[in-house]
Amino acid sequence: MIADLAEYSVMNLRHRSMRSWLTIIGIVIGVFSIVVMISIAQGLDKYIRDQLSFLSDDIITVNAGSVSASTGGGLVAAARDLTESDLNALKKLPGIETGGGALAGRAKMNYRNQNISIYVDAADPVLFTEMFTWELEDGRWMRENERGAVVLGYSVAHDVFIHEVQVGQRVNIGNKSFTVVGVAKKGTALTSSMDSLVFMTKEDGREVIPEFADNTAVTEIDLKVVSGANISEVQSEVTDEMLRRHHVTEDEKDFTVMSSAYVAEQVGNITGALSLFLGGIAAISLLVGSIGIANTMLMSIMERTREIGTMKAVGARNGDIMDIFLIESGIIGIVGGVIGLVLSIVVSWGMNQFGVPSSISAEVMAGALAFSFVVGVVSGYVPARNAAELNAVEALRYE
């Protein structure tokens, strides 16, 4: 019965093909806008996640300072630094396989009588060799307890000095002489800041960065979680241990514990909000399209009032009349949705060719089609109900 009514509805739409297509175009524009906007947000999400892929998903990072709502989400200045003893205590937690600390700060660097100020990332070598997957274009990372060895970021080696610095050459940092043992590969967009860093061991860092000279402070602790452990649970244990060690409550926290899962969640939140924002703007065009459907259906019903009266006279129930008009508006919606989706896929592909990240997931495709059908049916509901409830005799008399 529904299939027969659908056939009848298609005939009606074809009979008024110009108007049907104009209405469909409204939905095409709406669906196209939404899908393209969401595809841009999804493409951005995928792009950022790809860029963050150097973050292993089994790493927990502890930083000094905390993100607090009371400061508007800013990082509160460290009430106290993280220390080597924090690092040693955290490394002993059951869910932790290994870990290391890092210091960071500015220092003077000299190469062939050229002086510059550079940013030093001084860390336990385990961070470079086992925990992060930063690749080298030449040489090797520092070894455990090795002193006087540095790895240069790509720009430091190739761009900063008049003469390029190569593995095996000597440079001066602070008042200390170092041998360049490696040069890092050029970073990707999100990790390009690494290109201007100089990497060394924590012990050497304490000699060249003045503020870490006479203490055991570290600016960051990175911990590798035991394989198979639940990272969220271990993250909680790390937080509890730090609260205990620093004698602070959750509200007074002077450190931040993050995992790649947390970062991914934050990225997801941002791109999700972006999707919602862009999709919301685009939804306005779909709303206009749906008003177009309602308008078309109302006009169609007015023109077909006698026809509705005739159908009632030959025994159509109110439900049959309603079905006919709902199917018509649903068809407008779904055809508009399909065309809009195909157009968005083509445009998304084109954007990717021009380097604009864009990605349409199967969920978005299915959602767009379902949504366009629902928009069609919802827009047609009131007109269809009006049609169904027309008085047969009055409808037959309608001029």
Next chain:
Amino acid sequence: MEAALRLKNVKKMYLDGKFAALNGVSLDVEREEFLIIMGRSGSGKSTLLHIMGCLDTPTDGEVYIGKVKASSLSRDELADFRRKKIGFVFQTFNLIPNLDSLRNVALPLLFEGIEKGEREKKAAKLLESVGLGTKLHNYPNELSGGERQRVAIARALANNPEIIVADEPTGNLDSASAKHVLEIISDLHLKEKKTVVVVTHEQYVADMGERIIYMKDGRISQDGKLRGK
């Protein structure tokens, strides 16, 4: 003999009861009877026809179709009942413009839930019976007035109803077409044994009936058998 149609003190009021289109009409129509309803414009004859055809409901009074009290049926029950028991023929044909003759005739069968192949077969047979076997796929705007009315008659017969109600069936036709249509309606009465109710202004149409009632001010002013019938 049980009446095909029975109206008991039927009233139809409009304008919040200020205007009575029907003002206490009681009427029995026998099975296989050919009833003519005449009267001036506004006398209530079309309202009476609509109520007899279950297309409208009375404000007061009772309507029986056979043993069924139609005036107590729900909206959907009334639609089902109308589809199975009553065939309508209108002055303005009321064909669906974007359906061809075959699909127009098959429309009541669609609402009856009959499968496509069967309903098209039945519709084709009905169109052949009214002399339109060669115009199955013509749209209404490709047909003459007389042909359109014959399509409408075929549609009225789709569910093989017991009662045919026709509102000025020749009102928009030239005399040759009108004659052809009247012959078909007459055959429905004489050969198919249908109960036929026709509203008309035309005396030559009225002359075909067995019984004639005149409506005046929402009441039956005269009711009698036609001579020789």
